[in-house]
Amino acid sequence: MSKISSRKQQLEAFDRLLTIMDELREQCPWDRKQTIESLRHLTIEETFELSDAILDGDLEEVKKELGDILLHIVFYAKIGSEKEVFDISTVIDSLCEKLIRRHPHIYGDTEAKDDEAVKQNWEKIKLQEKGNKSVLGGVPRSLPALIKAMRIQEKARGVGFDWEEKDQVWEKVEEEMQEFKAEFDVTGSGPIDAENASGEFGDLLFSLINYARFMEINPEEALEKTNRKFMYRFQYLEEAAKKAGKKLADMSLAEMDVYWNEAKNQ
Structure with missing residues (x-):
């Protein structure tokens, strides 16, 4: 028996979830107590659990964790509707409109011959929408440093600021390695400037992440x-x-x- 539902079944399942959310919010003491702020750390935890399931290649567990994250989305939307600022309908409509705007090669007259062109269009449109003064303005401040480095590099590439060939990136890795080695003399016994060594090590990591990106390796x-x-x-x-x-x-x-x-x- 196929596990793929019809569109009607999918809509019925979503409607059932919305009904259960309404009932829980009204009748369950714990659910009634929750706020957007109190759910935040739980949502982050659920996201990491989904990440674990993906890394484990456990699709059954991926299904369960996706359900948990969907619950959180519906929960936030329910709270938003109580505050009369948004609900699940406006959340979905806003997403649909954004997807249409950011895919002009599908819904407009823009051409995109490959995925790289799609990403560049996406970043340019996103910059216009958000009104950011910088291309990097959309990078969340609280992202872990390694993932943040990836996103910074990807966004810079989206507007054409990037190396042309991977051997150029590797030369940069070797250059940063030498600078770090000079700052952190592995053969000497003299004092080390910890701040400078830390800075050079950060530069080395950033260049390695850049090279991984060129090799289509996700460093995280x-x-x-x-x-x-x-x-x-x-x-x-x-x-x-x-x-x-x-x-x-x-x-x-x-x-x-x-x-x-x-x-x-x-």
């Missing part, structure tokens, strides 16, 4: 995969040492490496 996802790989191997090391009656604090690095290499071969 790449780093998270490495985080998970390290955690798996370290936890294998902990469990193997425990089974052998050993404590990590009492083991040499060489002894730990034996189990670490075992984990790499699992």
